[in-house]
Amino acid sequence: MRRLSRSPVIAIVGASGAVGVELLQCLERRRFPVSALRLFASPRSAGRKLAFAGRELPIETLGEASFAGVDLALFSAGSDVARRFAPLAVAAGAVVIDNSSAFRRDAAVPLVVPEINGARIAEHRGIIANPNCVAITAALPLWPIHRVNPIARIVLASYQAASGAGAQAVAELLDATRAYLDGREQPPRVLLHPAAFNLFSHDTAIDPATGYNVEETKVMAELRKIFAAPDLRICATCVRVPVLRAHSAAITIECTRPMPPEAARALLAVAPGIRVVDDAERNYFPMPKDASGQDDILVGRIRRDLSDDSFRSLALFVSGDQLLKGAALNAVQIAEQLL
Amino acid sequence: MRRLSRSPVIAIVGASGAVGVELLQCLERRRFPVSALRLFASPRSAGRKLAFAGRELPIETLGEASFAGVDLALFSAGSDVARRFAPLAVAAGAVVIDNSSAFRRDAAVPLVVPEINGARIAEHRGIIANPNCVAITAALPLWPIHRVNPIARIVLASYQAASGAGAQAVAELLDATRAYLDGREQPPRVLLHPAAFNLFSHDTAIDPATGYNVEETKVMAELRKIFAAPDLRICATCVRVPVLRAHSAAITIECTRPMPPEAARALLAVAPGIRVVDDAERNYFPMPKDASGQDDILVGRIRRDLSDDSFRSLALFVSGDQLLKGAALNAVQIAEQLL
Numbered sequence: 001m002r003r004l005s006r007s008p009v010i011a012i013v014g015a016s017g018a019v020g021v022e023l024l025q026c027l028e029r030r031r032f033p034v035s036a037l038r039l040f041a042s043p044r045s046a047g048r049k050l051a052f053a054g055r056e057l058p059i060e061t062l063g064e065a066s067f068a069g070v071d072l073a074l075f076s077a078g079s080d081v082a083r084r085f086a087p088l089a090v091a092a093g094a095v096v097i098d099n100s101s102a103f104r105r106d107a108a109v110p111l112v113v114p115e116i117n118g119a120r121i122a123e124h125r126g127i128i129a130n131p132n133c134v135a136i137t138a139a140l141p142l143w144p145i146h147r148v149n150p151i152a153r154i155v156l157a158s159y160q161a162a163s164g165a166g167a168q169a170v171a172e173l174l175d176a177t178r179a180y181l182d183g184r185e186q187p188p189r190v191l192l193h194p195a196a197f198n199l200f201s202h203d204t205a206i207d208p209a210t211g212y213n214v215e216e217t218k219v220m221a222e223l224r225k226i227f228a229a230p231d232l233r234i235c236a237t238c239v240r241v242p243v244l245r246a247h248s249a250a251i252t253i254e255c256t257r258p259m260p261p262e263a264a265r266a267l268l269a270v271a272p273g274i275r276v277v278d279d280a281e282r283n284y285f286p287m288p289k290d291a292s293g294q295d296d297i298l299v300g301r302i303r304r305d306l307s308d309d310s311f312r313s314l315a316l317f318v319s320g321d322q323l324l325k326g327a328a329l330n331a332v333q334i335a336e337q338l339l
Numbered sequence: 340m341r342r343l344s345r346s347p348v349i350a351i352v353g354a355s356g357a358v359g360v361e362l363l364q365c366l367e368r369r370r371f372p373v374s375a376l377r378l379f380a381s382p383r384s385a386g387r388k389l390a391f392a393g394r395e396l397p398i399e400t401l402g403e404a405s406f407a408g409v410d411l412a413l414f415s416a417g418s419d420v421a422r423r424f425a426p427l428a429v430a431a432g433a434v435v436i437d438n439s440s441a442f443r444r445d446a447a448v449p450l451v452v453p454e455i456n457g458a459r460i461a462e463h464r465g466i467i468a469n470p471n472c473v474a475i476t477a478a479l480p481l482w483p484i485h486r487v488n489p490i491a492r493i494v495l496a497s498y499q500a501a502s503g504a505g506a507q508a509v510a511e512l513l514d515a516t517r518a519y520l521d522g523r524e525q526p527p528r529v530l531l532h533p534a535a536f537n538l539f540s541h542d543t544a545i546d547p548a549t550g551y552n553v554e555e556t557k558v559m560a561e562l563r564k565i566f567a568a569p570d571l572r573i574c575a576t577c578v579r580v581p582v583l584r585a586h587s588a589a590i591t592i593e594c595t596r597p598m599p600p601e602a603a604r605a606l607l608a609v610a611p612g613i614r615v616v617d618d619a620e621r622n623y624f625p626m627p628k629d630a631s632g633q634d635d636i637l638v639g640r641i642r643r644d645l646s647d648d649s650f651r652s653l654a655l656f657v658s659g660d661q662l663l664k665g666a667a668l669n670a671v672q673i674a675e676q677l678l
Binding site: 153154155157159173174177178181192193194197198199200201203204205206208210211212213220233234235237239241242243244248250252261280281283285286287288289300301302303304305306307308309313315317 | 492493494496498512513516517520531532533536537538539540542543544545547549550551552559572573574576578580581582583587589591600619620622624626627628639640641642643644645646647648652654656
């Protein structure tokens, strides 16, 4: 594994996107040691400037020669950009942390949530993949349980915010809602279906062989890879809801042995990266409003899954900031372990 | 069982509420034979008028003597009102169809979805209960499968509209969203948590013994009663989402024998009260926007539950108008069978 110098030169690819902007803020907020920061995006954004540590940094057009002298490249662009440019960055001597799905299922590429499988970072050959946001949001609160009582089965229904489809989708949800309230028709442009006061099955393509969409297929495959549990049986239903930036999920899990809810709650209470929000008396549980802007994944509604009378199954509800732990924060945490 | 005269005198209790207004419209739209219609509500609404069949009918204050001469009383008020006044209506000679939860679990009271267990109507002793809206929305598309291949287990995560908490909750969602877009703070009044671009665990009380809230407990108990399947194992997670009036749910079911998705789709395609919306190519599935104002429950995303390798389990997604089939329409359909 290639390690980073103490104060690396960092490139952000896709700097103007929803995740790119959060990457800048995470680096600054966590006082990541940066000797120089270069911002890249498509020609559309080139020339704009973004604030970092009190300075204004220009966005440059990404090109094949962009990675000369770069030690760490944080990619938050699409899979096509990652497939084309990440190998160039590696060839130029950089370590790449890629937020797209391009390399996540590549057996030679670690897929890392640092609190779970940070040790895998050492196996990288230039590229480390940052998991799908729903996979991270589900994996982190399930891991402390899985470690002591392996999870054999997961059924997950997501409630995904517009931010997962990018900054333009967030703007579309806001605009469409304003239009709805004003009684105006506004056809969708970024999302496939109307967003205002509506929800819909995640609008990625459906695999005709399985009936699952691309998002669900990612979540299922990535959870198995992150947990290094190839036999873990998972059913995911991914749904877009009219929320701005935090993803939630209703999850039931079946453990190998009986798993009392109180024991799960005790494990989760001391686990890193998550916060138990499970106040039955005040009816206060994880919600996007509270998860937005927070580093921790919130987990609550921890109770027996009453549909399994073996006492091995639990139900829980999670909310996590899709752009932070679901994307930028996780990438920066991986980078911190490379130092 | 008491039958209705060919053209009964009808009372609507809770006429000014979200469901009450829909009851009026369902009666009119379905040309229900009405000889006279009397509208009752709390003193707060008394004196207001509601339109029915081209006339303006006054809302009267509900009192103990309100049911003299009434043949059919449609209750869409709370459980407390139903517990106090439904027995008075029955004593006065009326048949009561109650939309509250007051009598649903009473063994002597039929809990009816006409397409499923309409024959139970004949067993009534004055009161017939209209099920919880999520229970109806889930039961109707599961029944055609359950009939031929009994369902042993259900895991359900709901996406419930504001309408389920009444007209004031719908107004609150609209107002809170407007306030959010204008950058104003607006604390919740009707709902327990902020509604704008947020979602939260259903805000009914949590049973400390089970960890399930009242809504989930209703859904689980009522599905068992509607299906006359006391051993049916169910796990429900009920969540309020920022949608105005249609409820959705992600459901997985485990059948007794293998159940190919195509076989389920074929059964659902010809079943009454539901419409299969399952267009993988166009990525078009049930959503609240399309279910709102529709009599049918929409069902789609019909596929194998990949977390069960016995091929006995399916996943599906449903959306249904909470105020129509989830409430008023189902009540009027029960009344039609009483004629």
